Amino acid sequence: MAEEDTLSEEKEAFELAYEAESENRKVALENLRFARMGEQWPEKIKKERELEGRPILTINKMPSFIRQVVNDSRMNRPQIKVKGVDDKSDPATAQVLEGLIRNIESVSKADVAYDTAVDNACSLGWGYIRLAIEYEYDDSFDKGLRIKRVANPFSVYGDPFSTEADSSDWNQAHVVEYLEEDEFERKYKGADKVDWDAKYGQIEQPWRQDEEIMVCEAWRREVVQKTIVQLSDGHVLGEKEYLAAKDLFDAMGITV
Numbered sequence: 001m002a003e004e005d006t007l008s009e010e011k012e013a014f015e016l017a018y019e020a021e022s023e024n025r026k027v028a029l030e031n032l033r034f035a036r037m038g039e040q041w042p043e044k045i046k047k048e049r050e051l052e053g054r055p056i057l058t059i060n061k062m063p064s065f066i067r068q069v070v071n072d073s074r075m076n077r078p079q080i081k082v083k084g085v086d087d088k089s090d091p092a093t094a095q096v097l098e099g100l101i102r103n104i105e106s107v108s109k110a111d112v113a114y115d116t117a118v119d120n121a122c123s124l125g126w127g128y129i130r131l132a133i134e135y136e137y138d139d140s141f142d143k144g145l146r147i148k149r150v151a152n153p154f155s156v157y158g159d160p161f162s163t164e165a166d167s168s169d170w171n172q173a174h175v176v177e178y179l180e181e182d183e184f185e186r187k188y189k190g191a192d193k194v195d196w197d198a199k200y201g202q203i204e205q206p207w208r209q210d211e212e213i214m215v216c217e218a219w220r221r222e223v224v225q226k227t228i229v230q231l232s233d234g235h236v237l238g239e240k241e242y243l244a245a246k247d248l249f250d251a252m253g254i255t256v
Contacts, residue, residue, distance in 0.1 A: 113149035131150035
């Protein structure tokens with residue numbers, strides 16, 4: 001697909017998600033201001049009291065309730081468990097996989113990501129963590145999984161057509177950040193500057209915000225068809241994988 005087509009498609013998908021979440025984000029921002037910033041007076045009443053010279057007191061009890069929930073989560077942190085689903089599963093393998101997951105969490109400082117997500121969920125309604133694939137070291141070709149915190153949950157835009165409670169049916173996602181031009185040039189050295197207005201049409205909000213540049217990561221999940229086969233020894237694998245090793249299976253007397 002041509003670059004212009006890809007960008008146009010992603011721009012359209014992001015704008016759809018942006019519009020679908022606008023009202024929910026407005027309410028979440030009000031919740032955040034109420035809970036964390038102590039803005040608990042209706043603006044109209046606040047102005048009336050200011051004109052009358054009357055006191056405007058705010059005794060914000062929300063942070064203590066939020067800390068209570070977050071601290072409970074810290075004391076009873078949910079853990080990833082690996083369990084076999086049938087009598088053919090190997091407990092030793094499950095234990096090894098669970099150990100690998102614990103190592104990923106330890107190296108990633110995942111507890112910070114989990115606590116941030118819970119804090120955001122209590123403060124405004126939702127929180128996120130993200131999985132990343134990074135090089136193990138600067139001078140290594142080996143890559144590993146890392147659990148990252150999402151400090152700003154407003155930076156994530158999900159699939160507007162999602163219906164599952166855990167969002168497992170997302171087919172698209174966007175993560176955005178706004179950068180000053182100097183910061184953009186430092187972070188993305190050598191990136192070509194493109195006149196978006198000339199190349200892709202007039203760009204308004206949310207793509208442009210004052211003099212800041214919005215950088216947007218985009219993911220898309222596509223459904224594909226795959227033929228699978230079940231072998232005479234009970235194993236199931238893809239047809240392509242079977243055909244690639246058919247001579248070996250034939251020599252072992254294994255058939256479809």
